[in-house]
Amino acid sequence: MKRPLQNRVLATGEIVAHPARGRFMGNRGILHDDHQRLGRARWKHKAWIICVLKWKDWHRKVMSPRAYTELFFLDEAVALAAGHRPCAMCRWGAYNSYRDAAGLTGRAAEMDARLHRERAIPRRFEQRRHEARAETLPDAAILFDGVPKLVWGDAVLPVRPDGYGAAERRPRGSVTLLTPPISVKALREGYAPVIALS
Numbered sequence: 001m002k003r004p005l006q007n008r009v010l011a012t013g014e015i016v017a018h019p020a021r022g023r024f025m026g027n028r029g030i031l032h033d034d035h036q037r038l039g040r041a042r043w044k045h046k047a048w049i050i051c052v053l054k055w056k057d058w059h060r061k062v063m064s065p066r067a068y069t070e071l072f073f074l075d076e077a078v079a080l081a082a083g084h085r086p087c088a089m090c091r092w093g094a095y096n097s098y099r100d101a102a103g104l105t106g107r108a109a110e111m112d113a114r115l116h117r118e119r120a121i122p123r124r125f126e127q128r129r130h131e132a133r134a135e136t137l138p139d140a141a142i143l144f145d146g147v148p149k150l151v152w153g154d155a156v157l158p159v160r161p162d163g164y165g166a167a168e169r170r171p172r173g174s175v176t177l178l179t180p181p182i183s184v185k186a187l188r189e190g191y192a193p194v195i196a197l198s
Helices: 076-081 092-102 108-119 181-188
Strands: 006-009 015-017 024-027 049-051 071-073 130-133 142-144 148-152 155-160 174-177
Touching: 024 076, 049 076, 071 076, 076 142, 076 148, 076 181, 092 181, 108 181
Parallel strands: 006 071
Antiparallel strands: 006 015, 024 049, 024 071, 130 174, 142 148, 142 174, 148 155
């Protein structure tokens, strides 16, 4: 069996090798070398996008030399938590829905700059995390309680690379939030991400 490539993005922003298939693909630039190995960098530009797996008749060999690194996500909630946003080309409708729900105007580059301030710690290639009240979080936001957990109604579900664990009671009080605040606003205002709950 072929060894999995290091191209699976977790809600914590980490990029790991895992055999499970994702429902979405993403892009942060060229992160791999000619031998399909990642270097230290975890992004090369600020346009972190969430793409569909199939688009028109396009075909790509994953992690080809000198081409962007294809990244994969369990689902859109995980991709949003990791700091990505819908692609304006292959997901035009989702892009506009996200932008409208988040109350954003202007060019995509301005959205990406704001998202980058909320999701990343420059020069350390680490995820920026936020504090929030658990009671105020909308469905599909992901908090961190030792492990990432998807907020879903009165419950939270542990997030694994291959799916969600058994429901636990939603906590109360202050929690660490993985999903950037602008994406939390989009979720709160009606953006409906695709979630792998079945």
